Amino acid sequence: MQNESRDREHPSNSISHNTPDTKYHNRAPWKKAAASLSLVLLGSGMTFAGGYMAAHPRQVSESASNLALSRVNAAPPLPATTDPNFVTKVVQKVGPAVVRIDSSRTVKTQIPDEFSNDPFFQRFFGSQLPDQQQDRVERGTGSGFIISADGRILTNAHVVDGADTVTVTLKDGRSFKGKVLGKDELTDVAVVKIQADNLPLVAIGNSDQLQPGEWAIAIGNPLGLDNTVTTGIISATGRSSNLIGAPDKRVEYIQTDAAINPGNSGGPLLNYRGEVIAMNTAIIQGAQGLGFAIPINTAQRISSQLIATGKVEHPYLGIQMVGLTPQLKQNINSDPNSGLSVNEDKGVLVVKVVPNSPAAKAGIRAGDVIQKLGGQTVTDASSVQKAVENSQVGGDLRMELRRNGQSLNIAVRPGAFPAQVQ
Template sequence: MQNQSRDGEHPSNSILSNTADTKYHNRAPWKKAAASLSLVLLGSGMTLAGGYMAGHSQQMSENASNLAVSRVNAAPPLAAGTDPNFVIQVVQKVGPAVVRIDSSRTVKTQIPDEFNDPLFQRFFGSQMPEQQSNRVERGTGSGFIISADGRILTNAHVVDGADTVTVTLKDGRSFKGKVLGKDDLTDVAVVKIQADNLPLVALGNSDKLQPGEWAIAIGNPLGLDNTVTTGIISATGRSSNQIGAPDKRVEYIQTDAAINPGNSGGPLLNYRGEVIAMNTAIIQGAQGLGFAIPINTAQRISSQLIATGKVEHPYLGIQMVGLTPQLKQNINSDPNSGLSVNEDKGVLVVKVVPNSPAAKAGIRAGDVIQKLGGQAVTDASSVQKVVENSQVGGDLRLELRRNGQNLNIAVQPGAFPTQPTQVQ
């Protein structure tokens, strides 16, 4: 199977929000996702207190006494010469700036029209359900303070659809929070509370991270406030496709520090106590497979949210897959593929969204992108990265092959549509 990515398409089968296991039956190999993993969002899904499991209605208990205790995600041994108290020092430094975020929303439920049938009313009488009822859905996550006047970073899914947001500090003080903005494509949100002289975190540089570095997580998993766990950076640059979240635009940091529902939005720290990432998801049924949003990404998105309340993501409007000789053979031998490929390397355009920037520039299904913005590209994630770092309305040059011919095309990335129906 090959990695397939949608630039500009909003998949209806979002693993992060709707379905845990996305199956692709009776589809050509180039239409299969590289990973169909079950992810658990670590914060409030507004359907469960303490977090929600994607695609399942499984309740996560907030009662620690109901949790099975097992020895997993144990901290690795200290390296020779390392201060044995460095974790304590980090916690004392950063802990007061880590907060709990409780959110709730009221959901109105309407009974089906069938219940208005006189036949139903005749047989069920007073047992008929009310025409409309309300229920309150609650969720809990984490966050960290980035300004002394009360700006807090967290995950978008922690506050998604919330009517009320309550922020509780480590010292016990609680404040009503206001969502300044959220970005679903990166799962970043900014919450503001009315307070001054608050403790705040120091931000690191996630671009310089290397696998094997120390990682410290602080958050509120499963209702256990101010929990600290340690591990290492297991990997960097994990694409959203690799972890089964094709509707996101993040290159995740992987860690084996123990994180659980309720940790979402909390900081992942280095040994100096600098925030290097924001914890966001784990893979269901696995151990030591946690994923966090790099702080450089979160900081870039939060700056736009603070300034304008929204984020503009550049997009082209293509569905694409990294090309290999084996994939070329599969496509050319499939009479139903509708494509014919002559190249062995590059990124194959599988589909072009109608009326998208790519369509307006003349890009076609079957084109093989070899360079984008002057950079050689070999897989879908590398194209996505170049596009994300471009400017809406700017010029982006593509070097591609079409029917054995070299073509140079200029395309102007547009702003990613906010409504899924606009890109289908």
């Protein structure tokens, strides 16, 4: 179910989302959909054109006038900012608050006893035989941005994941030892603290108001090239984690064509006013112009909890689901091995219920079709996930569903997302 790669800074510990195992290839289409839960010609004509213009200047002039009129009538021009140097001003304003984060961690490797004690193995390596236990240091570089004058910095969780040491370097060259206040793997957000005062900080925008086509400016340290600036637009909003190949995350990503590369992770994505609208976090390997960022409203909500308690509790139901369509309904009902029978055309089909989960305790079954959650109509898995994420752990969440042609109202009490879901 994982088709692309996320940008990971530790090169020897990068997580890539590869193509599905071959065991999935022969599954029915509906099963594939469910599994995606747990993305001038130039040449001789130039000579002819030049000759025509020389021989018929009046006709060319009239044609050009008609063309100019038709363009005016065809489409209005895009609105421009009042300052042609707005990118430069944004960089000058925000650049000092963007930092480089260098992290390192020690990985212990163990030589199996059967190798170290094997005479054949010792014969070839002799005195060069490595110790049974060796330490290997992995290093990585990412980006971050300062959100408080006393040294709180926002970055990606994968930038500091497992780090023994974290070093934060400011644009002015000063370096500080960083402490990870907390990190949340489900949203890939982390907060780092350095001991400093009167630091430059970013201005925060509102990611809920973003529209495709708006300017996007990225600042970060891609591939070790500090303070790199790239520009583009907001290509799309609300990209689900499943769609971009990161089904283990709970984020509706912002898509941008501003160049993002390894090392940009954790850096800010800015609007034309210099406000942070998102945190750069992922790319699709082998693609161009496809970068993804965590909306700043999401990152702020998570970081506030990390700063307050060092952890984040995510509401959890424990169901595997897929958006229902008439075609999917037909595929399921025509598959004798599906074990399901569907009578509905719309809603979200429950494919599996995790044992002993909140959903199981509430009586939800595989084959149920969710139509409303928390009073809101749901049509796909992302809308259910969003409704659950906006609920409270331990609170009551009302669910309207259809089962065997009958309507049911169920109250389910979300639990805290477990460290590992089987």
